[in-house]
Structures are given as C-alpha cells and as structure tokens.
Amino acid sequence: MTHQDGEWNLRDINIPGLVGGMLIFALPFMGAWWQVRFGITAFVLDLSPFTVATSQYGTPIASPVLSVLSLAFMVLILYFAALLVAGSILRANPRYRTLSDWLVRWSARKPLYLIIFFVLSLVITSLAMDYSLGKAGIVMSLPIVIGEAVGTISVSGLAVTIPATMELTMAFGIAVVISVIAVLAEPCQARRRQEDTEED
Amino acid sequence: MDEAGLKTILSYIPFIVLGICLIWGAWLWYTGGDPLLSGDDPASGVVFVTSDLTGPSGALVLHEMTVDDAGKVVMTASCMNSLDMPVTIVAATARPVDTGGGKDLILSGPVTIPAGGAANLHFEGPPGEADSLSVYTGQVSVPVTVIYAVGGIEVDIETVAVRESAL
Numbered sequence A: 001m002t003h004q005d006g007e008w009n010l011r012d013i014n015i016p017g018l019v020g021g022m023l024i025f026a027l028p029f030m031g032a033w034w035q036v037r038f039g040i041t042a043f044v045l046d047l048s049p050f051t052v053a054t055s056q057y058g059t060p061i062a063s064p065v066l067s068v069l070s071l072a073f074m075v076l077i078l079y080f081a082a083l084l085v086a087g088s089i090l091r092a093n094p095r096y097r098t099l100s101d102w103l104v105r106w107s108a109r110k111p112l113y114l115i116i117f118f119v120l121s122l123v124i125t126s127l128a129m130d131y132s133l134g135k136a137g138i139v140m141s142l143p144i145v146i147g148e149a150v151g152t153i154s155v156s157g158l159a160v161t162i163p164a165t166m167e168l169t170m171a172f173g174i175a176v177v178i179s180v181i182a183v184l185a186e187p188c189q190a191r192r193r194q195e196d197t198e199e200d
Numbered sequence B: 001m002d003e004a005g006l007k008t009i010l011s012y013i014p015f016i017v018l019g020i021c022l023i024w025g026a027w028l029w030y031t032g033g034d035p036l037l038s039g040d041d042p043a044s045g046v047v048f049v050t051s052d053l054t055g056p057s058g059a060l061v062l063h064e065m066t067v068d069d070a071g072k073v074v075m076t077a078s079c080m081n082s083l084d085m086p087v088t089i090v091a092a093t094a095r096p097v098d099t100g101g102g103k104d105l106i107l108s109g110p111v112t113i114p115a116g117g118a119a120n121l122h123f124e125g126p127p128g129e130a131d132s133l134s135v136y137t138g139q140v141s142v143p144v145t146v147i148y149a150v151g152g153i154e155v156d157i158e159t160v161a162v163r164e165s166a167l
Helices: A015-024 A064-090 A094-107 A110-135 A170-199 B003-032 B129-133
Strands: A034-038 A043-048 A051-056 A059-061 A147-155 A158-168 B060-069 B073-081 B087-094 B105-107 B111-113 B118-124 B140-150 B153-165
Touching (some): A015 A170, A043 A110, A064 A094, A064 A170, A094 B003, A110 A170
Parallel strands (some): B060 B153
Antiparallel strands (some): A034 A158, A043 A051, A051 A059, A147 A158, A158 B153, B060 B073, B087 B105, B087 B140, B140 B153
16 A cells, blocks of 8 residues: 555554653653662652752752753653654654654654663762762762662761662653663664555 | 754754753852752751761760669660750660670650750560669669661660669
C-alpha cells in the first residue's frame, strides 16, 4: 500500500515514541530518584534531576542554584518529550517524514542520557560525601549510590553513632523503563521506513 | 519557515534554556549565596560534627545518678541538654557491671528534654535487682550507656558518677 503526499495514516505513528514521549512528561513529577539519609531526620537529601530537597533535623535547606538547574532539566526534558511526541505523530504523514526522523533522532535518547548523567553524578556525590566525612573526622565508609553504613565519632567519652542509608527509589526504576521505551522509538522509526521502502 | 530553519531553531532551544538557567543560578549565588553548596548550616548549628559535642560541657551531660528502691529498682539520673533544640532520649541502659551478671536497667520511657533545660531519666528494673545494686555506696564510677537520638543519630555517654545508694 502506498500513501500519497500529505495523507495521514495513523498506522505509521511511531508507537514507542508516542508512548515514551507521553510518559516522559510524567518524569519530573514522580519525586526523588535517590535518597540519602543520615540518622532518621538529621540530614535527608532527596535527589532527582528535577528535584533537590534537603533538610536538616526537619528544617529544609533551600538551594537556589540547584533549584534553578533542576528547573532547567525539567524544562529541557519536557521539551524533548514534546519533540518526541511530535516526531512520532508526524511519522504518520509522508510529507513530514524527514522532519519526523530528525525529531525522533534528536529527542529519543535524551532521557537515557539524563539517567546516565544522573548516575554518574550520584557516584561523584557519594565519593565527595565519603571524602567530606573523612575530613570531618567521622569514621565511616559510605557505600557508592546504594547501601547502608554506620559512622562513629569518639570524642571525650562521647561516641556518636551515625547511621546512613542511600537508596534508589521506585521513581528511578520507572524512569529507566520510560527511557528504554523512548530509545526504542529510534529503531521503530527506522523499521517503519524500511517497510515503506519495501512497499514502495 | 522551511524545515532546515525549524531544525536549527529547535536545536538551539536547549542551549538557550540551559544558558539562561546557568546565568540565573550564577546570579542567585552571587547575590544571596547558597547554603547547601557553601556548607552553611541554617538549621540549628547542631550537626553530627564534633563542634557541638565536645568537652565536658558537651551537648548532653549526664550529671548524676542516685539509686532508690520503691518496690522495684528505680534509678534516677538528671540530664542536662545544652543544645538549642529539644532532645528526646529514646533508650538508655544502666548496667551495673561491677557486680557481674546484673541485669540492665531500662529507661522507663522516652524523655524529651527541652532546649537548654534538664530532665530526670528514670530507669527501672525487675524486683530483686536491688541486691545487685546495693554494692554501690559512696562515689562509684559505673559504666552507664545513655543513648539519645537527635534525628536518628545516636550518642553514647559512657561514664557517669553514681552517688550514694539510698537502698
């Protein structure tokens, strides 16, 4: 079956791209991807590319700089989600095929890149915290990214015990799944094109 | 606008957004600082570092412990909180190790000590333990473990003085 220029054929919509793009819209609003906790409420860090929430003994610590960067990541991921959705839908019209290919190629891998960037940031953050605790005289071997540890300080008859936990949340797992779906949009886009070539 | 122009614009938008936010963030840092990145402590000054928990006048000091008998073993220790925030003592154990085999006395319940204030901690143990505690007369040093939790961080204070037994 061939399609005339300008004719919309909904069967040609890039389904993984459309689904992935729609799901990416939810990414910034799913909460923290990684949580670090010293004690129970002594120091809590909830982190995702779109959220930086820290509190000390229940008192929030605002970070204007990180908040702005989080806002930037949020705007960008929503932007790429919109491009992926648009590219996936435009795939249904041969007139916009070139643009559609470019939109999908430009946006599909961005969530995966964001996750890779985030994980690398976590490793660096973990190592930095481990180094900082050592400099502060706290005997503690922090895990990298996930795990538990107990640190101690012994001063003048006082032994301070500091339990620490690091964990990736369910939101991170969902983000990985969404990014995989989005990445699948690219081979799907190519496969469709090949089918079209065969049909033609 | 042709397709090439549209692609160019769409390609530049992420860099423009990132640039604006970086400049905005730098401006915020320049004008007001950033407590998280600079390491300032806006909360209370009570952190898990040593500065607030050092020396004999440290954050939480167990002053004295007296032994009493009211049907069962009850020990009372006064405890001062020099922190600028309330502290809840969630668990404490008085262990008369000198007698050997003596059972631990357990804190009767969580005690909240107001900021800058003091409170008594009540330890209780099963009847019969008075015998094992009666050896304490005069000024005896007994290892006592007091665990208090500030935001889940535990502090053990291991040595206190036990005053004359009232038994």
